[in-house]
Amino acid sequence: MDRRIVLFALLGLLCIAKVSAQTNALPQGLPRPQSNPGTQQAQQGVRTTVVVLGSASPIPLSESARVVEVEPLHPGQFMLATPLDPLRNDASVFLEQRGAGGAQTDITLRGGSFEQTLVLLNGFRINDSQTAHHNLDLPLPMEAMDSIQVLHGAGSTLHGVDALSGVVDFLTAAPRSTSLMASAGFGSFGENEQVLMAELLRHRWSMRVTGTHNLSTGFMVDRDYRNETASDELWKESRLGLTDILVAGSDRSFGANQFYGNYPSWERTKGWFGSIRQELGAHTEADYGYRRHTDEFVLVRDDPTLYENNHIDGSWQASLHRAQNFGVGTVLLAGLEADGDSIRSNNLGDHARNRAAGYVDVDLNPVKRRWGLSAGAREEGFSGGFPMVFAPNVASSYRLSNAFKLRGSIGYGFRIPTYTDLYYSDPTTIGNPNLKAESAWSGEGGLDWTPGTRFSFSATGFDSQQHNTIDYVRASAADRWQATNLNGLSFKGAEASATIALTRTQQLQLDWTNLYGAQSALHGLQSEYIFNYPVENAHMLWTMNIHDRLRVRNSLQVAQRYQQTPYPVWDVAFEYDAGGRQQWRPYLRLANLSNTGYQEIEGVAMPGRSITGGVTYLLHPH
Numbered sequence: 034m035d036r037r038i039v040l041f042a043l044l045g046l047l048c049i050a051k052v053s054a055q056t057n058a059l060p061q062g063l064p065r066p067q068s069n070p071g072t073q074q075a076q077q078g079v080r081t082t083v084v085v086l087g088s089a090s091p092i093p094l095s096e097s098a099r100v101v102e103v104e105p106l107h108p109g110q111f112m113l114a115t116p117l118d119p120l121r122n123d124a125s126v127f128l129e130q131r132g133a134g135g136a137q138t139d140i141t142l143r144g145g146s147f148e149q150t151l152v153l154l155n156g157f158r159i160n161d162s163q164t165a166h167h168n169l170d171l172p173l174p175m176e177a178m179d180s181i182q183v184l185h186g187a188g189s190t191l192h193g194v195d196a197l198s199g200v201v202d203f204l205t206a207a208p209r210s211t212s213l214m215a216s217a218g219f220g221s222f223g224e225n226e227q228v229l230m231a232e233l234l235r236h237r238w239s240m241r242v243t244g245t246h247n248l249s250t251g252f253m254v255d256r257d258y259r260n261e262t263a264s265d266e267l268w269k270e271s272r273l274g275l276t277d278i279l280v281a282g283s284d285r286s287f288g289a290n291q292f293y294g295n296y297p298s299w300e301r302t303k304g305w306f307g308s309i310r311q312e313l314g315a316h317t318e319a320d321y322g323y324r325r326h327t328d329e330f331v332l333v334r335d336d337p338t339l340y341e342n343n344h345i346d347g348s349w350q351a352s353l354h355r356a357q358n359f360g361v362g363t364v365l366l367a368g369l370e371a372d373g374d375s376i377r378s379n380n381l382g383d384h385a386r387n388r389a390a391g392y393v394d395v396d397l398n399p400v401k402r403r404w405g406l407s408a409g410a411r412e413e414g415f416s417g418g419f420p421m422v423f424a425p426n427v428a429s430s431y432r433l434s435n436a437f438k439l440r441g442s443i444g445y446g447f448r449i450p451t452y453t454d455l456y457y458s459d460p461t462t463i464g465n466p467n468l469k470a471e472s473a474w475s476g477e478g479g480l481d482w483t484p485g486t487r488f489s490f491s492a493t494g495f496d497s498q499q500h501n502t503i504d505y506v507r508a509s510a511a512d513r514w515q516a517t518n519l520n521g522l523s524f525k526g527a528e529a530s531a532t533i534a535l536t537r538t539q540q541l542q543l544d545w546t547n548l549y550g551a552q553s554a555l556h557g558l559q560s561e562y563i564f565n566y567p568v569e570n571a572h573m574l575w576t577m578n579i580h581d582r583l584r585v586r587n588s589l590q591v592a593q594r595y596q597q598t599p600y601p602v603w604d605v606a607f608e609y610d611a612g613g614r615q616q617w618r619p620y621l622r623l624a625n626l627s628n629t630g631y632q633e634i635e636g637v638a639m640p641g642r643s644i645t646g647g648v649t650y651l652l653h654p655h
């Protein structure tokens with residue numbers, strides 16, 4: 034029987050099912066007022082980390098059969114320069130940053146290219162159809178976010194295209210109280226930053242309005258930047274269910290010296306994002322989102338007429354999903370999705386394409402049993418000549434004891450080329466309109482050990498076999514980079530993490546990842562992106578809270594990119610909480626204390642030692 038018939042038959046059965054559910058289990062879990070899903074929820078007096086990635090319904094992190102990292106952004110968010118900083122705590126994540134302030138950053142997971150990681154905002158796609166270089170051009174201020182969740186490995190079954198090597202979801206949550214917050218700081222290289230946020234909490238609704246501004250004159254010539262972001266999010270209860278409406282925007286301009294070759298370039302991007310999530314009863318949710326992004330690129334900043342690109346791309350997405358509980362411990366999730374994107378560009382031309390998908394996923398976690406099983410499948414179709422894709426996933430876990438858990442999974446991920454991959458052309462790079470979609474089978478197995486509340490350890494081995502990997506290659510430095518499909522690329526690796534509660538107020542987190550990538554895919558050619566991965570990446574995070582007032586964040590990363598020399602980067606940050614309804618919170622960030630000269634992208638120097646300090650004022654009237 035055709036697999037598409039089976040998939041859509043299951044969708045139809047779910048829509049008419051009359052089995053009563055005992056829990057509200059939506060895949061992204063709309064945040065209700067005074068709640069905090071996605072980070073920690075209180076259950077019978079115990080703080081439990083809940084995850085929404087990689088499973089049919091929100092589940093405790095300890096029960097997940099997949100590797101999911103959760104990075105809370107509260108409290109102490111002013112010890113972070115950007116929302117990307119906590120991602121470095123995960124050694125399987127490698128940020129390819131082009132400078133301070135988050136001007137432009139690529140993200141890779143487990144060795145996959147920066148185009149193979151799906152970026153979400155509250156479950157909505159943020160990946161840019163023009164180029165994946167803009168995937169982390171987040172429209173939402175960090176202060177409006179609550180946590181970040183990272184899924185390791187293929188995630189296309191539930192999350193669709195682009196999720197070959199992993200998924201990163203930036204999550205918000207409704208305010209916990211009515212408050213007003215203002216912050217201002219200054220630092221090295223002419224850095225200047227301000228934040229203003231107002232939160233209002235009422236019985237049936239709540240709202241958060243946030244605006245940020247930061248700039249720098251740059252640590253070197255043509256590396257200045259200016260970032261502005263703003264957002265407004267509303268949560269409202271009604272008889273129908275909870276409604277979540279988000280509107281956000283950003284404006285970023287930055288000197289792009291050496292970003293795309295040996296040129297003193299300049300770039301400005303603008304982003305607009307709007308979304309609505311609506312509960313339709315206890316078990317169904319309808320979502321709609323729209324994103325618009327513009328990119329102005331000047332090859333030589335002092336002579337814009339020499340070469341300039343202007344791109345405008347837009348995308349929409351709509352979904353309907355239902356999570357049905359068939360008895361305690363069994364959840365069936367089914368959904369339908371549709372989305373489309375388009376671009377108008379003086380370089381890439383005018384193009385548009387659409388996608389539609391259906392998926393089902395079953396989670397089995399029987400009560401009083403030691404095992405869990407999740408199995409799902411997705412069928413996705415595309416316009417523009419790309420074939421339909423079938424993406425299955427199976428994950429399971431088994432508890433040897435209360436302290437030991439074995440887990441494993443295998444899944445399929447896929448990605449279609451961006452418009453830049455297909456059509457771009459400049460003096461150093463040329464696209465390929467004949468590119469095929471890329472895909473990968475990923476498998477992993479691991480062990481979790483939690484002997485008590487003060488210590489936890491996790492180890493995982495993983496393997497990714499890729500097909501038609503998209504990269505830019507050339508025969509010599511005299512040639513242009515040419516987009517092409519490569520075969521024979523695979524990644525194998527191991528990752529381990531440990532969390533230790535040193536005292537009641539001190540915690541140590543250690544993460545390490547080792548990677549090996551097959552070299553046979555290149556056949557003697559030079560690669561621009563896929564072999565930028567770190568063969569070794571280690572991270573230490575030591576946090577402490579002194580007298581419940583002074584918070585200290587001590588972070589050390591040691592990375593070794595492929596065929597490069599290892600380098601350390603050491604950051605320390607402080608925040609003092611004066612307490613009370615009117616709180617003054619001075620903060621101080623010391624970045625790259627080791628003054629390491631290093632590059633995360635070949636040829637793009639990173640800043641040396643810097644210091645940033647400021648003060649935050651918080652008012653809680655009730």
